[in-house]
Amino acid sequence: MLYWLHQTFDINILGYITIRGGIAFFLALFFTLFLMPIFIRWAQRTSSVQPINKWAPDRHKEKSSTPTMGGIVFISATILASLISIKFSNVYALGAILTLVLFALIGFQDDYAKIIKNENLAGLKARTKLLLQVISALIISSYLCVFADFNTDLYVPFLKTPVVDMGIFAIVLWILVIISTSNAVNLTDGLDGLATVPSLTALTSFSIIIYITGHAKISSYLLMPNFDVGEVAIVAAALMGALTGFLWYNCHPAEVFMGDSGSLTVGAFLGYLAIISKSEILLLLIGSIFVIETLSVILQVGSYKLRNKKVFLMAPIHHHFEMKNWAENKIIVRFWIVSILSNLVALISLKIR
Numbered sequence: 001m002l003y004w005l006h007q008t009f010d011i012n013i014l015g016y017i018t019i020r021g022g023i024a025f026f027l028a029l030f031f032t033l034f035l036m037p038i039f040i041r042w043a044q045r046t047s048s049v050q051p052i053n054k055w056a057p058d059r060h061k062e063k064s065s066t067p068t069m070g071g072i073v074f075i076s077a078t079i080l081a082s083l084i085s086i087k088f089s090n091v092y093a094l095g096a097i098l099t100l101v102l103f104a105l106i107g108f109q110d111d112y113a114k115i116i117k118n119e120n121l122a123g124l125k126a127r128t129k130l131l132l133q134v135i136s137a138l139i140i141s142s143y144l145c146v147f148a149d150f151n152t153d154l155y156v157p158f159l160k161t162p163v164v165d166m167g168i169f170a171i172v173l174w175i176l177v178i179i180s181t182s183n184a185v186n187l188t189d190g191l192d193g194l195a196t197v198p199s200l201t202a203l204t205s206f207s208i209i210i211y212i213t214g215h216a217k218i219s220s221y222l223l224m225p226n227f228d229v230g231e232v233a234i235v236a237a238a239l240m241g242a243l244t245g246f247l248w249y250n251c252h253p254a255e256v257f258m259g260d261s262g263s264l265t266v267g268a269f270l271g272y273l274a275i276i277s278k279s280e281i282l283l284l285l286i287g288s289i290f291v292i293e294t295l296s297v298i299l300q301v302g303s304y305k306l307r308n309k310k311v312f313l314m315a316p317i318h319h320h321f322e323m324k325n326w327a328e329n330k331i332i333v334r335f336w337i338v339s340i341l342s343n344l345v346a347l348i349s350l351k352i353r
Contacts, residue, residue: 001083001084001085002020002023002084002085003015003020003085003086003087003088017211017230017234018211020234021085021207021233021234021236021237021238023084023085024081024082024084024085024086024234024235024237024238024241025081025237025238025244027077027080027081027084027085027238027241028077028078028080028082028238028239028241028245029242029244029245030245031076031077031081031242031245032074032077032241032242032244032245032246033245033248035073035076035077036070036073036074036246036249036256037249039070039072039073039256040070040249040255040256043067043068043069043256044065044067047115048067048068048069049065049066049067049068049115066254066255067256067257068111068114068115068256068258068259069108069111069112069115069257069258069259069261069262070246070250070256070257070258070259070262071104071107071111071259071260071261071262071263071265071266072104072108072259072261073246074242074245074246074262075100075104075242075261075262075265077238077241077242077245078100078235078239078242079097079101079238081238081242082097082234082235082238083097085234085238086231086234086235087231090231091143091147091148092228092231092232092276093231093232093234093235095140095143095144095147095148095232095272095276096232096235096236096269096272097235098139098140098143099140099178099265099268099272100235100239100265100268102136102139102140102268103133103136103264103265103268103269104264106124106129106132106133106260107259107260107261107262107264107265108261109124109132110124110129110259110260110261110264111259111260111261133178133179133182133183133264133268136178136268137174137175137178137179137268137271138175140174140178140272141170141171141174141175141178141275144174144275144276145171150276151225151227151278152165152166152168152170153165153166153225154166154170154173154278155225155278155279155280155281156281157281157285157349158352158353159353160223160353162225162278173280174271174275177271177274177275177283178268178272178275179268179271180271181267181268181270181271181274181283181287181290182263182264182265182267182268182271183264183294184267184287184290184291184293184294185263185266185267185270185287185290186260186264186267187290187293187294187297187316188263188289188290188293188316189257189258189262189263190316190318190319191318191322191328191332192250192252192254192328193247193251193252193254193332194318194332194335195258195263195266195290196243196246196247196250196258197247197336197339198287198288198290198335198336198339199243199266199270200240200243200244200247201286201336201339201340202286202287202290202339202343203236203239203240203243203270203273204343205286205346205347206236206270206273206274206277206279206286207236207240209224209273209277209279209282209347210229210232210236210273210276210277211230211233212224212350213225213226213227213229213230213276213277214227214228214229214230214231214232215230222350222351222353223353224278224350224353227276229276229277232273232276236269236273239266239269243266246258246262252328252329270283270286270287274286282346282349285342285343285345285346286343286346288338288339288342288343289335289338289339292317292338293317294316296311296312296315296316296320297315297316299312299315300312300315301315318331318335
C-alpha cells in the first residue's frame with residue numbers, strides 16, 4: 001500500500017526502502033503490543049498454556065500456567081505490516097511472506113497438538129514435522145529458482161568471488177539451511193527471552209547485509225553480490241518490530257511463550273535471509289547462539305549413544321547452566337552478549353574481502 005501511494009501520488013519519501021522499513025517496524029511493534037494482551041487473556045481463559053517437558057529442570061514447573069503460541073500474534077503482525085509496506089512486484093519479498101506463512105502453519109499444528117494433549121512431547125511426530133519442513137523448504141527453494149531465477153553460486157566470507165556454482169545442488173543446500181536454522185531456533189527457545197534477542201541481532205545483521213546486497217553502489221564498493229533483494233529488509237524490519245513487542249511480554253518472568261509457531265518460523269525466515277543474501281556460511285557466525293545450542297544437543301546425543309556418557313548435565317546447553325544453578329537471568333543475558341558480539345564480528349567481516 002505504501003509503495004502504491006508512492007507511485008500514485010508521487011510521494012517520493014515512500015519510495016525509500018529505509019523509510020518503509022521503519023514504518024513496517026513500528027506498525028508490527030504496535031500490532032504486537034496491542035494484540036498480545038488480548039491473546040494472553042484468551043489463552044488463559046482457554047487453558048492454552050505451555051506443557052512443560054517432564055525432563056526439564058524443576059524450576060520450569062512454575063511456568064506450566066504460562067500461555068504459549070504467542071508466535072501466531074507476532075508473525076501475523078509481521079505479515080500484516082509487511083503487506084502494508086512492501087512493493088508487491090518484488091519476488092523476494094513475496095518469498096519472505098511465503099516462508100513466514102508456511103512455517104507458521106507447521107508451528108501452529110505442533111503447538112495445537114501439545115495444548116490439546118497437554119503434553120510437551122505430544123506435538124507433531126518428529127518424522128511428520130521434518131517432512132512438513134522439507135516440503136515447505138522445497139517449495140521456497142523452488143520458488144527462488146522458478147520465479148526469481150536466483151543465482152546458485154556459493155559465496156564464502158572474505159572472498160570477493162563465488163567459489164562454485166552449485167547448480168541443482170543449491171536447492172539441497174537451501175533446504176538444509178532453512179530446516180537447520182528453523183530447528184536451531186526452536187531448540188534455543190527454552191528460557192524467557194533467550195531466543196528472542198539473538199533473533200533480533202541476527203535480523204539486524206541480515207537487514208544490513210540484504211540492504212547492501214540490494215544496493216548497486218554499496219554492494220559494488222564492498223565487493224559483495226548484487227541482487228534485487230532490498231525489499232526483503234522491510235519484512236525483516238517488520239519482524240524485528242514484532243519481536244521487540246513480543247519481548248515486552250516474553251522477558252523474565254515471561255507472560256507468554258512464542259511456541260513452535262514462533263520459533264520454527266523465525267528460524268526458517270533467518271535461513272531464507274541467509275540464502276538470498278548469499279550468507280549461508282556467515283549464518284554460522286550470525287546465528288552463533290543457535291549453532292552452539294544445536295551442537296550441544298548433537299554432542300550430548302552422540303556421546304551418550306557411542307560412550308554411554310553425557311557431555312553436559314543436560315542439553316540444550318542452557319539447561320546445563322541451569323543444572324549448575326546459574327540464575328535464569330544470568331544465562332539469558334550472557335547468551336545475549338555472545339550473540340551481539342558475534343554479530344558485530346560478522347558485520348565487520350563484510351569489509352574484509
